Amino acid sequence: MIIKKPQIFLKKLSNVSIFLNIITSALGILYLIMPSPSILYDVFGVFMIFSWSLNLIILSIIDKYLNKSSTIGKKINRHSYFFIVSFIICLLMMVFGIILTNFILSGFLAILGSLMIISGFFLIVIYGIYYSLLIFTTLSKEGWNFD
């Protein structure tokens, strides 16, 4: 079997994306448990931006190599749509959560705000891990068009 260059590129990209998304979610848990001032979070914040950027890069280039007439191609294409739409919804949840938690410090709305931030953030990274894993594990199968 001939390994083509875009295939290697996508493999590396999805590999790094899985790694960065896992680190981001782990550090997110740490930040939410212990939000004390630490220079570590400044470094970790960069990881988060890189993992989100990588998710966006994969989403924007994947169409070029996807064979949408195959079963795997269809599946990944469907998940691409789901991931983009959930990414958008999660971002909106995080924005409204941050606004709520800045103005209301106790009661139902404050809890709701915190939940919106936490669930929005983790849904992005978890879906990012799943999506990259899906690409990584199917790259050697049919469903791709690297010509």
Place this chain on the structure above:
Amino acid sequence: MIKFKKMNILKIILINICLLTFIIGIYFTAIVLFEIPNSLAMTLSYFLGQISGFLTILYILTTILLLKLLSTRYKKAWISKIILIFGFSLALLNSLPLISTPFSIQNAENEFNLAYGSDWRSTIPNQIESYMSPTQFNFYGYFLGFPIKDCNVDVDVLYYDNDGIRLYFDAYYPKGDGSRLPGNNSVIIKIHGGGWQHGDKSLGNVLVLNKYLASQGYIVFDIQYGLFDSGISSFIPTPDYVKGNFTLHDMVYQIGNFTKLLETTYASTYNANLNSVFIMGGSAGGQLTGVIGLGYNDPYFAGNFSNAIKIKGIVPIYPPDFAPSFLLPGDELSNPLAFEKFTPSNLADASDPPALIFQGLRDDLVSLDNAERIKSALASNGINCLLLTFPFAAHASDLIVGNSYSQVWVYYLERFLYISQFSS
């Protein structure tokens, strides 16, 4: 066949949502970048700059989604190119407030170096600095929110019941011994904004910051004062019981009254350090901060404030440097002294405390020249006035504490408060 039709309808809906997002995006981007003189744009401008990082990613995602949706319908490359350029231009323009953060930091560094010398950080012991933000900005704080600190809070303490109004304050104070913390039980009197006609303590006065400062050992008094009842409605929550036909004289009198009660009652209740008091406020509260903080020793206000408190610094946030004519009897010709004395820069003298000013460079309500006049008046009297400016920041850009302006602001604010405690 039915499934195919459903998919098609869903795709058409998504395409329309994407196009709508772009149209709204153009309007939002214009608000972030330019002054648009209508009330909706003005209100939106308070928030958009503060969440522009989220909007940047949102526009990138919308671009990717639209390209994906259209690639199955339109094969023409030029359509894709236009969408790509348009979407990424929107994203880039919206990222400007975030990208400008290093410029805000550099400006703040210059101000601190000028005021305290290039080794100003060495004046803060390591043990004290460990309580403070380690760096000026981080992405976790931006996207996951600024950590909300724990402290004691007493809400709605009545301090004034006169002239047909009742005024309350909320007190935020540290759990445990504040003398070991950076604040050392110093007092911060926080005065809310709202154009002297609207606004309230708590919700309208950056309560996340109140909690943060209290956790650092400051006793924060978030106070109400009598507002001018203009009859104009506003989206800013305002309790009816503080409204009346109050002038600037009344407002300063009521706050002065609070300083007297602070001396006689609240200092002992909250173990407050009266030798280290700061006045802080935004917008209209910034103007009152300037008047009170700089007019404290002025004979015009003799007897208005407690003599037992020592003001160590003032923090006017986007402060108007003028007295609005509807808040004083007469006009500048018939009543020049009042107009002079209620303009902060006119009150500057050599005995004044240092000042730290927050000023957005996209503030349509209170422009930069107001802050510059206060800075220049203090500088001409040999008093440090550190003016922190924030590109693309509109009025009230400090409300969401984790945003790119606020993180930088909090970093330098906590250091200013600590250093100023030891000024003469």
